[in-house]
Amino acid sequence: MTGAEVAASGKPAGHREDTILYLDGVSVSFDGFKAINNLSFLLREGEMRAVIGPNGAGKTTMMDIITGKTRPDEGEVFFNGNVDLTRHDEPAIATMGIGRKFQKPTVFEGHTVDDNLALALSGVRSIFASLAHRRTIEEERRIVEILETTRLSHLRHTSAASLSHGQKQWLEIGMLLAQSPKVLLVDEPVAGMTDAETAETARLLRDIARSHSVVVVEHDMGFVRDLGVKVTCLHEGSVLSEGTIDHVSADPKVIEVYLGR
Numbered sequence: 001m002t003g004a005e006v007a008a009s010g011k012p013a014g015h016r017e018d019t020i021l022y023l024d025g026v027s028v029s030f031d032g033f034k035a036i037n038n039l040s041f042l043l044r045e046g047e048m049r050a051v052i053g054p055n056g057a058g059k060t061t062m063m064d065i066i067t068g069k070t071r072p073d074e075g076e077v078f079f080n081g082n083v084d085l086t087r088h089d090e091p092a093i094a095t096m097g098i099g100r101k102f103q104k105p106t107v108f109e110g111h112t113v114d115d116n117l118a119l120a121l122s123g124v125r126s127i128f129a130s131l132a133h134r135r136t137i138e139e140e141r142r143i144v145e146i147l148e149t150t151r152l153s154h155l156r157h158t159s160a161a162s163l164s165h166g167q168k169q170w171l172e173i174g175m176l177l178a179q180s181p182k183v184l185l186v187d188e189p190v191a192g193m194t195d196a197e198t199a200e201t202a203r204l205l206r207d208i209a210r211s212h213s214v215v216v217v218e219h220d221m222g223f224v225r226d227l228g229v230k231v232t233c234l235h236e237g238s239v240l241s242e243g244t245i246d247h248v249s250a251d252p253k254v255i256e257v258y259l260g261r
């Protein structure tokens, strides 16, 4: 956060009511080590944010706190302005509309792209029931829409096992979209991708961000630049720098602990 955005009280500027995610004064320790230290992080509804920072900065732990995997020792964590996430567990938070994509793709390799999306769309149904289920017009429309968004229309009937690494990542993003989340948390989406796939992923996420709030954790600075959104750099569990990519990447503190290494 820039100095201008921090009120005199040290509290983050902006009303909680205007946010989709609101973290303030959040701390968590593991065996006495403060992995998150008085962290404040605000995401407006419909905003996409890139989160960067060196290894161990607390990026994953911040996501764990938002999704209910880790409970903070202190601080406020709110979703949609008024839902106190510290009072809910992981499955409840996922159901509320916070979807998370981990770094490693976990698609069903033995099934087609289409089946994978149908499975994700059905949510609670068993694999067998889901594949035997006769699709509604609305389900078919959603699948076609997600295939287009994820650049996989031409691979609809291809086995997920034969997709490239990048296409598997896109399929998994599609499976997340099928659950209609309000917020997508995306962890290192372009790790291991080709340059062309990386560039396409920035476009894909920008498309998704037109109708969702998104937090993207990534180390690839070229990709972060392509996203064209506000950047938050974490260090030692707190916000070290926040603003445009040009502001953050020119910040001497960021250069010292992260970019200059």
Ligand SMILES: Nc1ncnc2c1ncn2[C@@H]1O[C@H](COP(=O)(O)OP(=O)(O)OP(=O)(O)O)[C@@H](O)[C@H]1O
Binding pocket: 030, 031, 035, 053, 054, 055, 056, 057, 058, 059, 060, 061, 062
């Ligand atoms: N369950 C845990 N028990 C003990 N220490 C933990 C636990 N989870 C995270 N940590 C520690 O907290 C710190 C923050 O880790 P975290 O994984 O959030 O960083 P990160 O920014 O995601 O790093 P990376 O870029 O390497 O993924 C690290 O020092 C890590 O070792």
